[in-house]
Amino acid sequence: MDAFDDLFRGVRAHGSLFGSTTLRAPFSLDFVDGAPLTMCTVLRGSGxxxxxxxxxxxxxxRETILVRGPARFTFVDEVGTRAEPIACGVDCADPEQGGTRHRFGWNDCGVSAxxxxxxxxxxGAYPLRGEISQRLLDALPVVLRVDDGPExxxxxxxxxxxVAIDAPGQQVVLDRLLDWMLVCTLREWFDRPDGEAPAWWAAQRDPVVGEALRLLHAQPAAPWTVAALARQAGVSRSTLAKRFADVLGEPPLTYLAGWRMTLAADLLVEQPAATVAEIARTVGYSDPFGFSAAFKRIRGVNPSEFRRAATATAATGFALAGSAARTV
Structure with a gap:
């Protein structure tokens, strides 16, 4: 387990909106869903x-652009195109609307590819699941482009x-391919010489800090001290403390506390029947009061208040989604 594995696990293409669209100019597709992350790849042609x-x-x-939501965006043949925009979302679009159809997993295009x-x-529009994946999204610009690359x-x-076939199990196959494509795209972008990779990306390759990060992510509930991490990394306590702060901008135990609270935030929502004390033990706190104090110090609210607010927000989102589905 490394930091990238942990951050990526909440961004999955499971049941995501997958579109394969063949277009003839002029065209204008208006992506209105505001998905947290949308991957756009041109297989042929341009736009x-x-x-x-x-x-x-x-x-x-064969170039790829990632667009981070919630802002909408369009895909057009030319800037200032005369084409009427077609609103693209979960139910985009009927074949008679420009001869295109977006479906879950396959295409039925009126224009031959x-x-x-x-x-x-x-x-591929990726849903966002929890605080963990938000850390990954926060490291990305609004628009991220990667040219054709070997990976x-x-x-x-x-x-x-x-996408050229219609076969059983296609959604599962496309989900996995989209995950693979997203990982490849992010790797290529983070590794660019002129890129702006987050600190934790470069830290994973540091022989000292990378080992400490791996340990913290593999065993976040362990009773870590700087001395224990240093022993595992094979360096002195002072060397680890300085190297970690230089690379990541914060001490090891401060990083660990923030990561534990991120894990706890997701567990509070994903496990509504679990008590605060149970969540506390899961992320390494034997004392629920100490956990609650740490959570409020980092998150600004106590765990129970966070759970109530997150649950209410999720319920509102589901209600709006259901209302939208009934109107189409």
């Missing part, structure tokens, strides 16, 4: 991603082959 309040980004064949002068766009090439080939 422009136009985010709200951001400059347009040209997307050529083999025809000349067409653009084929693959999209993502095989995934694109598999995706192109899968």
């Amino acid at each position: 422009w991603i136009v985010p709200e309040n951001r400059p347009p980004e040209l997307l050529r064949s 083999d025809e000349a002068d067409t653009t084929t766009l693959i999209t 993502c090439d095989p995934v694109l080939d598999h995706i192109a082959a899968e």
Whole structure:
């Protein structure tokens, strides 16, 4: 288990909206869902991603752009296109609307992907699950682009082959391919010489800090001290403390406390029957009062208040989603 594994586990393509759309200019797809993270890849042709309040980004064949929500964005043949926008969401769009259909897992396009002068766009909208995945999203810019690269090439080939058929189990296959594609895209972007990778990404490759991070993420509930971490990493206590703070900008136990509270925040929502004392023990606190004090110090509210607010927010979201579904 490493930091990237932990942060990525809440961002999954399970049941996500997958779109395979073949278009002929002029075209304008308006992505209105505001998904936390949307991956857009052009298999052939080209187009422009136009985010709200951001400059347009040209997307050529076998290039990928990630758009972080909740702002909407459009995909157009040319900036200022004369095409009428088609609103794209979970029920986008009927075949008669420009000859395209977005479905869960497969496509039924009125325009043949083999025809000349067409653009084929693959999209995957990722749902966001909890505080853990929010840490990953917070490390990303609103628009992140990755050109065609050797690591993502095989995934694109598999995706192109899968969307060309309609077979049982296709949603599961596409979910896994989207996860693979997202990991490849993020790796390539974080590893760019001119990239702006978060501190924890580079820290994983540090021989001292990387080992300490691995231990903290593998056993977050263990009674860690700086001395114990240093012994495991094979360095002195002072060396670990200084190296960790230099690389990550905070001491090891401060990082651990923040990570424990992130885990606890998700557990409070995911396990509504669990008591605060049970959640406290799960993340390494034997005393629920000490846990509650630490949670409030870091999160600004106590665990019970956080659970009530998060549950109410989730219920409101479900109600709005249900209302929207009934109107289509």
